[in-house]
Amino acid sequence: MSEQSVTGDRRPVDLPAGTPPLLTLSGIAKYFPGVIANKDVSIDFYPGEIHALLGENGAGKSTLMNIVTGLYQPDEGELILNGYGVSFDSPEAAIAAGIGMVHQHFKLVSRFTVAENLALGWRETRRWLSASEMARRAEAEAARYGLDIKASAPIDSLTAGEQQRVEILRVLSRGASLLILDEPTAVLSPLEVGELYAALRRFRDGGGAVILISHKLDEIMALADRVTVLRHGRVAGTHKVSAIDPATLVTEMIGRPVEQKSAYPRKSPREKDSCVIRLDNVSCRDGAGRVRLHPVSLDIRVGEILGVAGVTGNGQSELADLLAGLQAPQGGRVLVDGKEMGGVSPKAFREAGIGYVPEDRLHKALAPALSVTENTVMRVFREHPIGGRLVYHASEALRFTRSLLERAQVSLSDPATPIRALSGGNQQRLVLARERMISDRALIASYPSRGLDIGAIAVMRETLADIRDEGRAVVLISEDLDELMALSDRIAVLCGGRLMTVLEKDDFDLARIGALMSGREKEHG
Amino acid sequence: MSRRIRLAVVPARRIFIGRLLALGFVFVVLAVVLAMLGLKLGMVARLVVTSTFGTKFGLEDLALYMTPLLMTGAAVWLGLRAGLWNIGAEGQFLAGATAATAIGLFLPASALVSLPLAALAGLLAGALWSAVPAAGRAWLGVSEIITTLLLNFIASFMVYYLVTGPWADRVTGAQVSSERLHVALPVIHGVVHWGGVLGLVIVVAMGLSLGRSRFGYELALSGSNPTAAHYAGVSVAPRIFVALLFSGALAGLGGMMEVLGTVHRLQGGLAHGYGYLGIVVALLARKSAFALIPAAFLMAVILNTGIVLQTLQVSASSVLAITGLLVFAIAVSDELAAYVKLETQK
Ligand SMILES: Nc1ncnc2c1ncn2[C@@H]1O[C@H](COP(=O)(O)OP(=O)(O)OP(=O)(O)O)[C@@H](O)[C@H]1O
Numbered sequence: 001m002s003e004q005s006v007t008g009d010r011r012p013v014d015l016p017a018g019t020p021p022l023l024t025l026s027g028i029a030k031y032f033p034g035v036i037a038n039k040d041v042s043i044d045f046y047p048g049e050i051h052a053l054l055g056e057n058g059a060g061k062s063t064l065m066n067i068v069t070g071l072y073q074p075d076e077g078e079l080i081l082n083g084y085g086v087s088f089d090s091p092e093a094a095i096a097a098g099i100g101m102v103h104q105h106f107k108l109v110s111r112f113t114v115a116e117n118l119a120l121g122w123r124e125t126r127r128w129l130s131a132s133e134m135a136r137r138a139e140a141e142a143a144r145y146g147l148d149i150k151a152s153a154p155i156d157s158l159t160a161g162e163q164q165r166v167e168i169l170r171v172l173s174r175g176a177s178l179l180i181l182d183e184p185t186a187v188l189s190p191l192e193v194g195e196l197y198a199a200l201r202r203f204r205d206g207g208g209a210v211i212l213i214s215h216k217l218d219e220i221m222a223l224a225d226r227v228t229v230l231r232h233g234r235v236a237g238t239h240k241v242s243a244i245d246p247a248t249l250v251t252e253m254i255g256r257p258v259e260q261k262s263a264y265p266r267k268s269p270r271e272k273d274s275c276v277i278r279l280d281n282v283s284c285r286d287g288a289g290r291v292r293l294h295p296v297s298l299d300i301r302v303g304e305i306l307g308v309a310g311v312t313g314n315g316q317s318e319l320a321d322l323l324a325g326l327q328a329p330q331g332g333r334v335l336v337d338g339k340e341m342g343g344v345s346p347k348a349f350r351e352a353g354i355g356y357v358p359e360d361r362l363h364k365a366l367a368p369a370l371s372v373t374e375n376t377v378m379r380v381f382r383e384h385p386i387g388g389r390l391v392y393h394a395s396e397a398l399r400f401t402r403s404l405l406e407r408a409q410v411s412l413s414d415p416a417t418p419i420r421a422l423s424g425g426n427q428q429r430l431v432l433a434r435e436r437m438i439s440d441r442a443l444i445a446s447y448p449s450r451g452l453d454i455g456a457i458a459v460m461r462e463t464l465a466d467i468r469d470e471g472r473a474v475v476l477i478s479e480d481l482d483e484l485m486a487l488s489d490r491i492a493v494l495c496g497g498r499l500m501t502v503l504e505k506d507d508f509d510l511a512r513i514g515a516l517m518s519g520r521e522k523e524h525g
Numbered sequence: 526m527s528r529r530i531r532l533a534v535v536p537a538r539r540i541f542i543g544r545l546l547a548l549g550f551v552f553v554v555l556a557v558v559l560a561m562l563g564l565k566l567g568m569v570a571r572l573v574v575t576s577t578f579g580t581k582f583g584l585e586d587l588a589l590y591m592t593p594l595l596m597t598g599a600a601v602w603l604g605l606r607a608g609l610w611n612i613g614a615e616g617q618f619l620a621g622a623t624a625a626t627a628i629g630l631f632l633p634a635s636a637l638v639s640l641p642l643a644a645l646a647g648l649l650a651g652a653l654w655s656a657v658p659a660a661g662r663a664w665l666g667v668s669e670i671i672t673t674l675l676l677n678f679i680a681s682f683m684v685y686y687l688v689t690g691p692w693a694d695r696v697t698g699a700q701v702s703s704e705r706l707h708v709a710l711p712v713i714h715g716v717v718h719w720g721g722v723l724g725l726v727i728v729v730a731m732g733l734s735l736g737r738s739r740f741g742y743e744l745a746l747s748g749s750n751p752t753a754a755h756y757a758g759v760s761v762a763p764r765i766f767v768a769l770l771f772s773g774a775l776a777g778l779g780g781m782m783e784v785l786g787t788v789h790r791l792q793g794g795l796a797h798g799y800g801y802l803g804i805v806v807a808l809l810a811r812k813s814a815f816a817l818i819p820a821a822f823l824m825a826v827i828l829n830t831g832i833v834l835q836t837l838q839v840s841a842s843s844v845l846a847i848t849g850l851l852v853f854a855i856a857v858s859d860e861l862a863a864y865v866k867l868e869t870q871k
C-alpha cells in the first residue's frame with residue numbers, strides 16, 4: 001500500500017465536503033489459475049465523477065469491472081455501495097442495484113428494432129405492448145437523457161456509434177447511477193466520440209458516476225476527473241487528472257516512459273519500386289447488393305507503408321478483405337506479383353506471403369473457444385515442421401506457440417487455455433505477432449492499435465517500420481491521423497466507398513485529409 | 526484462507542473422479558427407488574452383477590451391446606468435433622443394416638467376398654443416408670439437427686415395409702423380420718463376433734489420426750468458428766460435408782455389424798435406440814475418442830441392468846430413466862470438477 005502514489009485530495013474538489021463515495025472497492029482480489037488478475041485493489045468512486053482506469057494489457061481492468069458488475073465473484077475483499085456491503089451474484093443483481101456496463105462487444109439483438117431492444121430491459125411492461133407505444137416510450141427515455149436515437153430502426157442498420165448509444169440508453173433507462181464503459185471509443189468516428197463525451201458529461205453533471213476503461217491518454221485527460229492506474233493487478237496510484245501529466249501516468253503504468261514517435265525514418269534507402277498487390281478497377285457489393293466499394297485502382301508497393309484514412313465503415317474493411325483475398329471482387333482484377341488472383345481462396349494469398357490483421361479479429365481471425373495453441377498455428381499449420389499434406393504435429397505446434405508468445409510479450413503458463421481467457425489486448429498482440437511472421441511480401445493491418453496499451457502500440461509501430469525497411473509492403477488502415485502521418489509514405493483517403501485521392505508524403509496535411517475524409521473535396525487527376 | 530476458483534482447463538483426473546462420484550450418486554438413487562419398490566437390494570445387486578459379469582451369457586451380452594454403441598457413439602462424436610449434431614445415427618444405422626441385409630440375402634457368394642461387400646454396403650448406405658442433411662448443412666446452412674432426425678423415421682418405416690413386405694420371412698414365418706441371412710460375421714467366442722474388435726480398432730484409429738492429422742485440426746477449426754476457418758484458408762463446406770458423411774458411414778457400419786453379427790435378420794426394432802444412445806456415449810466421451818470405449822461399456826452395463834430389472838417386473842422405462850439421470854449427474858460433476866480450492870495467504 002505504501003508505494004501507492006496519490007496526487008491531490010482523494011476526493012474530487014467540486015463535491016460538497018462529506019459526500020460519501022457511491023461505490024468503494026476494498027481489498028479486492030481475483031485469482032485465475034497461475035494468474036493474479038487483481039490483488040489489494042481499493043478504489044473509491046464518487047457520484048458526479050468520471051473515473052478512468054488505466055493499465056497495461058492484462059493489468060486486470062476488465063476483470064475488476066466484471067467483479068463490480070457481478071459477472072465474477074471476488075476471491076477477497078468487498079464491495080461497498082452507498083455505505084452497505086453488497087455482493088452481486090449476477091449482472092442482473094448489479095443492474096438492479098444501479099450498476100450498468102457497456103461492453104466493448106455490444107450485446108444487442110440485431111434483428112430487433114431500437115425500441116424493442118430497449119423494451120427488453122424494462123421492468124414493468126404490460127403484457128401487450130404495441131410497436132408505436134414502445135417507440136413512444138423509447139423516444140421519451142431518449143429525450144430524458146439527451147441521447148438521439150431512431151426508435152424504429154433495426155439494430156443492424158445502425159453504425160457502431162449509434163448502437164453504442166442504444167446500449168448506453170438501455171443501461172441508463174434501467175435506472176443506473178454508475179455507468180461502466182470498457183474501451184468505448186475504439187470503434188467510434190471522431191464525431192461520435194464527441195457525442196459520447198457530451199452524453200457522459202451530462203450524465204456526470206446530473207450526479208451519475210462513470211468508470212471509463214481506456215488506453216487513450218488524451219481521452220482520459222480530456223474527459224476524466226480522476227484516474228486510477230492498475231499495474232499487474234494492483235493499484236499503482238489514483239490521481240486527479242488536473243494535477244497530473246500524461247508522461248507520469250505512462251511511467252506509473254509501464255514502469256518506463258514511452259515516447260510515441262512522430263516519424264519513423266528509413267534505416268536504409270529504398271531499393272526498388274516494384275508492386276506487390278495491384279488493384280485494377282475492383283469494386284465490391286455487400287449481401288444486400290449495396291455498393292460498398294466503388295471501382296478503385298491502387299498499387300501496393302514494396303518497401304513502403306500505404307496509409308488508408310477514412311471514417312470507419314467507409315469501405316476500409318472491404319478493401320482490406322480484397323487485399324487479403326477473403327473476398328473476391330465483384331468487378332475488376334486483383335493481381336499479386338503480376339498474377340491474377342481471380343476467384344481464389346485466402347490460402348493462395350497467404351501462400352503468396354500476405355499477412356492480414358482484420359478489423360474484427362475476435363470473429364474473423366480467432367476461434368475464441370479453441371486453445372491458444374490452435375489459434376496460434378492457424379496460419380502455419382500446413383507447413384513444416386507443424387504440418388504436412390496430411391499430418392499435424394501437436395508438439396511442434398506447442399513449441400511454435402511458446403516462441404510466438406515470447407515474441408508477442410504475452411506471458412501465459414498453459415497454452416492449452418482457451419484464447420478467450422486472454423485479456424483483450426493480449427489477443428490482439430498474438431494476432432499481430434502471428435501475421436507478422438507470415439508476411440513475407442505484405443502485411444495488411446486494420447486498426448492494429450485497437451485494444452493495445454501505449455507500450456504495445458509503440459512496439460507495433462516499430463514493427464511496421466521494420467517490415468517496410470526489410471523491403472516488404474504494409475497497408476495501414478487507421479482512424480488515427482497522427483499515426484498515419486507518422487508512418488505512411490502515401491495516404492489513400494476513403495469516403496463513402498470511394499477512393500478520394502492518394503496523397504504523397506510531401507502533401508500530408510491534417511486539415512486536407514480531414515476534408516477529404518468527410519467528402520468535401522474531390523481531387524481530380 | 527481458501528477460495529474456490531474455476532479452472533479454464535480441467536485435468537482429466539478431476540473429471541474422472543467427479544464422474545465416479547456421479548456414478549455412485551446414481552447407484553444410491555437407484556437403490557432407494559428399488560427399496561421403495563419393495564425389492565431386496567442385496568438380491569438385486571447380486572443378480573445384476575452375477576448375470577452381467579458372472580456368467581458367460583452375461584459377458585457375451587455386454588460385448589454384443591457394446592459394439593453398436595461404440596459405432597453410433599463414434600458417429601456422433603465425429604460430428605461434434607466439427608460442431609455438428611448428428612441426431613440421425615439411428616437412421617444411418619438402419620440404412621447400413623438394410624444394405625448389408627440385401628447383400629446377405631441376395632448375393633450368392635462366399636463369405637470371403639460377401640462380408641467385405643456387406644461392410645462396404647453398410648458404410649456407403651450410412652454415408653448416403655446422411656448425404657442430404659450433410660449437403661444441406663454445408664452449402665445451404667440448413668440445420669442438420671432437424672434433417673438428420675427426420676430421416677430416422679423414414680429409415681424406420683423403410684425397414685418395417687421391407688420386413689413385412691418384399692423381404693418378409695416366408696421360411697419360418699417370423700413376424701416383422703426377414704429370413705435368416707446366409708452370411709455372418711465370424712465369431713471369436715460363443716456368440717461374440719469380430720465386429721466389436723473392428724469397432725475398437727476404428728475408434729482407436731480415429732482418436733490417433735484426428736489428433737495428428739491436418740484434417741482433424743481443420744475440422745476443429747471449422748466447427749469452432751467457420752469465419753476464422755475461411756480466413757485460415759480452410760474451405761469449410763467440404764469439411765462439414767465430409768465429416769457428416771463419415772459420421773453416417775460409421776453408424777452404417779454399426780448397423781451392418783448388428784445385422785450380420787448379432788441379430789442375423791433384418792428386424793423392425795433392430796436399431797433399439799442405439800442411435801440416440803450414441804449421443805449419450807459421445808457426450809460422456811467429451812473431447813477424447815478413446816473415452817468412447819469406457820463410455821460405450823458403461824452404457825452397455827446400463828442396458829444389461831435394465832434387462833435384469835425387467836425380469837424383476839421393473840418397468841422397461843427404468844433404463845431410460847437411469848440413462849437420463851446418469852447424463853444429468855455427469856454434466857453436473859463435470860462442471861463441479863472445474864472448481865478447485867485455492868490456498869491464499871492473507
Ligand atoms: N476467464 C479467465 N481465465 C483465466 N485467466 C483469465 C480469465 N480472464 C482473465 N484472465 C487473465 O487475467 C489477467 C487480467 O485480464 P484482464 O482481461 O482483466 O486484463 P485487462 O486489463 O482488461 O487487459 P486489456 O487491456 O488487454 O483488455 C490476464 O492475464 C488474463 O489472461
Ligand SMILES: [Mg+2]
Binds near residue numbers: 062425
Ligand atoms: Mg480488457
